[in-house]
Amino acid sequence: MLSIQGYRDFSPIYVGKRSVVYRAVREVDDLRVVLKTSVSDRPTPEEVVERRREYALLSALKLDSVIRAYAFEEIQGRPVLVLEDFRGSPFRGFIAGQTRGLQPLLKMAIGLTQALGQVHAAGIVHKDINPDNVLVNEKSGEIRLIDFELAGPSLREDPSETTVKLQGTLRYISPEQTGRTNRVLDYRTDLYSLGVSLYEALCGKPPFESSDPLELIHCHIAIMPVPLAEVDADIPKPISDIVMKLLSKDAEDRYQSAEGVAADLEECLRRLEVGERIEGFVPAKRDVPRRFDPTQKLFGRAEEMRTLMDTFEVVARGLKKTVLVFGPAGVGKTRLVRELYAPVVQMGGWFVYGKFDRTHQDRPYSAVEEALRGLVKRVLTLPDEQLEQWRERLASALGACRLTLYIFRTVRYERAA
Numbered sequence: 001m002l003s004i005q006g007y008r009d010f011s012p013i014y015v016g017k018r019s020v021v022y023r024a025v026r027e028v029d030d031l032r033v034v035l036k037t038s039v040s041d042r043p044t045p046e047e048v049v050e051r052r053r054e055y056a057l058l059s060a061l062k063l064d065s066v067i068r069a070y071a072f073e074e075i076q077g078r079p080v081l082v083l084e085d086f087r088g089s090p091f092r093g094f095i096a097g098q099t100r101g102l103q104p105l106l107k108m109a110i111g112l113t114q115a116l117g118q119v120h121a122a123g124i125v126h127k128d129i130n131p132d133n134v135l136v137n138e139k140s141g142e143i144r145l146i147d148f149e150l151a152g153p154s155l156r157e158d159p160s161e162t163t164v165k166l167q168g169t170l171r172y173i174s175p176e177q178t179g180r181t182n183r184v185l186d187y188r189t190d191l192y193s194l195g196v197s198l199y200e201a202l203c204g205k206p207p208f209e210s211s212d213p214l215e216l217i218h219c220h221i222a223i224m225p226v227p228l229a230e231v232d233a234d235i236p237k238p239i240s241d242i243v244m245k246l247l248s249k250d251a252e253d254r255y256q257s258a259e260g261v262a263a264d265l266e267e268c269l270r271r272l273e274v275g276e277r278i279e280g281f282v283p284a285k286r287d288v289p290r291r292f293d294p295t296q297k298l299f300g301r302a303e304e305m306r307t308l309m310d311t312f313e314v315v316a317r318g319l320k321k322t323v324l325v326f327g328p329a330g331v332g333k334t335r336l337v338r339e340l341y342a343p344v345v346q347m348g349g350w351f352v353y354g355k356f357d358r359t360h361q362d363r364p365y366s367a368v369e370e371a372l373r374g375l376v377k378r379v380l381t382l383p384d385e386q387l388e389q390w391r392e393r394l395a396s397a398l399g400a401c402r403l404t405l406y407i408f409r410t411v412r413y414e415r416a417a
Contacts, residue, residue: 004035004075015039018047019149023085033070036081043079051079054148058083061122065115067135067146086144088135095131095201102235106269108136109198110262111143116194117258119145120187125154127185129193130172131200154187170213171206172196175221175249180345182338188251191258195246202239203231207247214348221249222346238281239268245283252295260287301336308340316347350378 003010007024013034014021022035038047051072058069068084094108112134119126126133127150135144150167168177174192176183200206207225210216225247229240242264248254255261263286271278298305304325311323325333334355344351354370363369379390 004037004078004080006073006075007033007035010035026082031070032085034067034083034085036083037078042077048074048079050149051081054151055081057124057148057151061119061124063115063118063122065118065143065145066148067144083146086135086137086142088137088142088144090132091134091136091197091201092131094136094138095204102239103269103272105201106239106265106272107141108143109201110265110269111136111141112197113194113258113262113265115143115145116190117262119151120154120190120258123154124148124151125185125187126151126190126193127177128168128172129190129197130169131197132169134197166213166217168193170216171208173220174251175342176251178217178220180217180341180351181221182335182341183251186251188254188256191246191254191261192248192251194258194261195243195254198243199225199228199247202228202235202243218345218348221342224249236268236278238278238283239265241281241283242268250297252297255284255287256289257287260284263287298335298339301332301339304336305339308337309343312340312343316349350375352378 004024006027008027009023009025011023012020013023016039018039020037020039024033024035025031026033036051038051040047055069055072058066067086069081070084071082073080073082091108091112094105115134116126116129126145126148128147129145133145133147135146137143166173166178172193174185174189175181176185177189177192196206208216208219208223210219225244227240227244228235229237242261246254246261264281264283267281268278308323311321315321325337327333337353338351341351352371352374354367354372354374356367360366379387382390
């Protein structure tokens with residue numbers, strides 16, 4: 001049992017790979033609190049910075065729908081985030097919601113959606129919405145969002161396709177959050193995660209289940225889930241349509257605001273409460289985008305895209321082919337090539353790339369090195385047995401290529417560190 005100076009009566013709530021959460025009583029004022037700290041008694045500087053950053057973000061939000069942060073302390077070398085003891089239960093506990101009835105579950109879904117809307121209105125993206133990060137007080141109906149470790153300003157981020165470590169809970173992340181779709185990340189990633197959570201709450205299981213991370217990524221990017229109304233005939237089709245719209249692969253096809261989702265859920269609940277049938281309901285009629293977001297779809301490059309896709313299909317059959325893409329700076333070469341992200345992933349492949357940069361003219365083959373480095377980083381995420389097979393395959397195919405061997409050894413050293 002953890003012991004932190006200044007607190008007593010510890011009881012564990014959650015123990016993960018990096019974080020541990022306890023209920024406790026603060027001795028100075030007998031206040032019941034929740035303590036979130038690192039598992040290790042010797043946390044890295046990065047862990048301390050992350051915990052301090054989470055405290056700063058929670059302190060700035062000051063929303064009723066977000067867990068309150070009382071203090072940040074460093075006690076005996078541990079970063080400790082002192083939070084309110086909300087005394088709610090994780091939303092996951094209501095996953096078998098059909099036993100409670102559709103109306104109570106819709107009320108919780110509305111509260112969750114409104115809470116998310118408040119966070120977005122404050123300019124923050126959560127990036128890890130899932131049933132474990134939502135606390136519900138069933139008696140009062142209050143909801144608190146928790147775990148803001150990954151949260152940040154609502155900017156149009158560009159997840160790197162060479163990033164090994166995925167941010168967020170894989171079962172709930174959006175296609176663009178996987179970093180494999182050539183789409184920037186904004187607040188609409190939370191709406192996809194909301195859709196996964198509601199899907200699971202309504203039918204008792206998430207839209208995609210697999211123990212293979214690559215298969216889950218493939219599903220999020222390329223596979224449309226079975227509509228809820230087909231999984232459970234008791235779920236009204238309009239409610240199914242709302243959730244399926246949230247689960248659209250392209251952010252432009254989803255709801256564009258949490259307020260729009262809440263408005264539709266409220267209308268469904270109203271009709272159910274007065275005994276009306278939910279028919280002729282058109283989702284998203286009251287969905288107004290919170291801000292102007294230019295589409296991320298590519299226009300005017302149909303012929304070039306067709307050439308790349310034809311070449312990719314030839315290569316996917318086991319042949320080898322090279323395509324050269326050239327043009328003035330800023331014309332959109334990188335944007336065009338990166339449109340191959342989704343097709344490559346759908347075929348079970350990996351997309352890596354390197355780019356020649358004027359600032360690296362003193363480094364021969366710098367783009368090749370960058371691409372190989374991305375490939376090796378992906379390989380290093382595999383189990384040791386598959387890792388050894390890849391090492392042998394690379395060594396056999398490339399021979400004594402010092403560049404490749406150097407990259408492999410360097411990145412493997414980084415992995416060990």
